Amino acid sequence: MANQNRPANTDVSKAGSDLHSGIGHSLQHESARKHATGEAVFVDDRLDLQDQLHLYARLSPHAHARIAALDVRPCYEFDGVALAVTSKDIPGEIDIGTIFPGDPLLADAVVEYIGQPVLIVAADAPETAYRAAQAAIIEYEELPATLGIKQALEKKQLVCDKRWQRRGDAKAALARARHKIEGEINIGGQEHFYMEPQASQAVPTEDGGMTVYASTQNPSDVQRQVAKVLGTQMCNVVVDTRRIGGGFGGKETQAAGPACMAAVVSHLTGRPAKICLYRQEDMLMTGKRHPFYNRYTVGFDDSGVIEGIELTLASNCGYSPDLSAAIMDRAMFHSDNAYYLGDVTIDGYCCRTNIASNTACRGFGAPQAMVTIETVMDQIASYLGKDPLEVRKRNFYQDDNGHNTTHYYQPVRHNLLHAVTEQLETSSNYHARRQAIAEFNRNSPILKRGLAITPIKFGISFTASFLNQAGALIHLYTDGSIHLNHGGTEMGQGLNTKIAQVVAEEFQVDIAQIQISATRTDKVPNTSATAASSGADLNGKAAQNAARTLKQRLITFASEHFHTHEQKIAFRNGAVHIGENVLPFKEFIELAYLNQIALSSTGFYRTPEVHYDESQARGRPFFYYVFGAACSEVIVDTLTGEYKVLRVDICHDVGSSLNPAIDRGQIEGGFIQGMGWLTTEELIWDDKGKLITDGPSNYKIPTIADIPSDFRVSLLENNHNPEQTIFHSKAVGEPPFMLAISVVGALKHAISSTSESGTLPELDTPVTSERVLRAISQLQASNQNSTTANNASPTKSSQ
Structure with missing residues (x-):
């Protein structure tokens, strides 16, 4: 691995020649x-300190209700209870919203979702805290609740103003386009399901200070929020994070709640305090990946090249703003994925509902938009009877025809879309396998196979430039x-x-x-x-x-x-x-x-050169782009809807890798997590707004059995990031997640083979076995109706 970015006074020709622990080497993860x-050692592994208290939070059983009465006196009837805390006991500010207000540490007068913390009990043992919290007397007056995206849209309930991006005149482009299709898709959310639940330990120090050991992706935000709720300065609070057992965005803002709970109790009692959420409480209390409801109208020519498109993105934000505006912005930025879209109109609606406030999750809104444009590509290909990969490649950003600028007016520099796709096309033997699968499906009445390649173009930087x-x-x-x-x-x-x-x-x-x-x-x-x-x-x-x-x-x-x-x-x-x-x-x-x-x-x-003017919806929100492509093959049992991912080939762009082994691990893990989101991880709420899938018994993340037995990952060859990144490497955390969209494309290919016309099924995500079976049944019913109509028509004509 060549060494880049060396100062002039370093001997480049010799430096690093015998060193095997610097950049470019596949070193083992330090832990x-x-x-x-x-x-x-994680937070809950830390040794209990002398006089340490354990916390339990009592959660709201209603999606929306007024707190009519709250009596914590029964809590103190349990030996070992030190304190019961309500919103009235918080010494400083109640609201711990990171950017926008709206997130009270404890419900104050009104509860906004099932699972919202109402009070905290601190006791000398976790079991005592739990039992004492249940003894508190709370009376509620139920209020109307909004539980779905479409309902919120109808009521115009938003957590922020409508977002938008524009280029050209999309309506005019659609009017003159030779072909036009429209559709909609519901995209499910995702539980972060980090291995370590939300956890924090607070230890009081001299002069009213506080040391907080937090499982957080954002120590400075926890420091800021703890200082706010304690009514003190940030210099009096120290946050310590050695490691966290997974985050995926779930511990970016929402780790502040448990940390503040522990800090408030520790401040009020002068004793160390610790909270580690049980899995069910964690899933009820904290937000998830935003579910989206997206609509599209697209116009294109005979070859499948898009000339104009209108997109409407609507996200289920839950009860408060959290990071939803920024998540919607990134969704709109990535509505193009790898494609030049011609004239574009994109509208984004951040819908307010009475569920836990949804938050950052790996990809930060981009996956939900990229699934939508990949759905559009599949629909165009089906409409024209073309190979979906051919349509995708025709719409790629190009350097030689003026189609190299996004709808937010950032040029796509150093475009590697063609390079990664061509390398994958060859290494995966895509075209020969498509032909073999077609032959297999013609001769196999029950089992059907499918194959698809999907690309990614993912922007790297915080879109709020000051965070870079x-x-x-x-x-x-x-x-x-x-x-x-x-x-x-x-x-x-x-x-x-x-x-x-x-x-x-x-x-x-x-x-x-x-x-x-x-x-x-x-x-x-x-x-x-x-x-x-x-x-x-x-x-x-x-x-x-x-x-x-x-x-x-x-x-x-x-x-x-x-x-x-x-x-x-x-x-x-x-x-x-x-x-x-x-x-x-x-x-x-x-x-x-x-x-x-x-x-x-x-x-x-x-980071240099990053800027974005929201009032003009244009700028350079990303320092550079990461590119990649995945080819997935599946086999489907048409009698049950069950399926298996047989083989996955990935070609991914990591620039000059700092650590190839770790980068490959991130690519593999990101793909599997994305596959889980798109296939098995289904979030279900009942008609009262209670999350039903609240544990591993009914929320199904991928297991070892779901990993493709043939899993091939290659890094793009002879690659060097021209931007002045660290040793010309590229980020690898989020981009591989979207490679899993290829699994959905492969499933559509397999399902469509059950139709004589090759009709493409309409599939919401996650594409569970139930949805696959339903799509097959609908296609077969459509086939029967067509056959009946065709058989009837000659008789009708003879009459």
């Missing part, structure tokens, strides 16, 4: 062994060891490993010399959430900045101390080469210390 053995910043801190010790801290959180994705590789590369030392400590708000302040696939991009650059500041300081010292020109000084293979002198890294750092050279530095990075 892999601890994860496998159970030694990794990060900090880091590096200490060099006299024994040659390195302490590293950065603002990102490790949630299993390998972020700490990649950042350590960056620092190892810069100093040309073994990664074993580097220790990354827990993310702490008193070490690196004002951090952005570890989200938007930006963790390695932002924090890697910040750590690199800190390392290069130190290196330049050390090079200047060495030049003066040894009377050697800076160009003759290089860090290489665990040593510092100074002209003819070679000092082991440890000895050189000790020498610098003895000569009173500062051995600590902060680092900072902000």
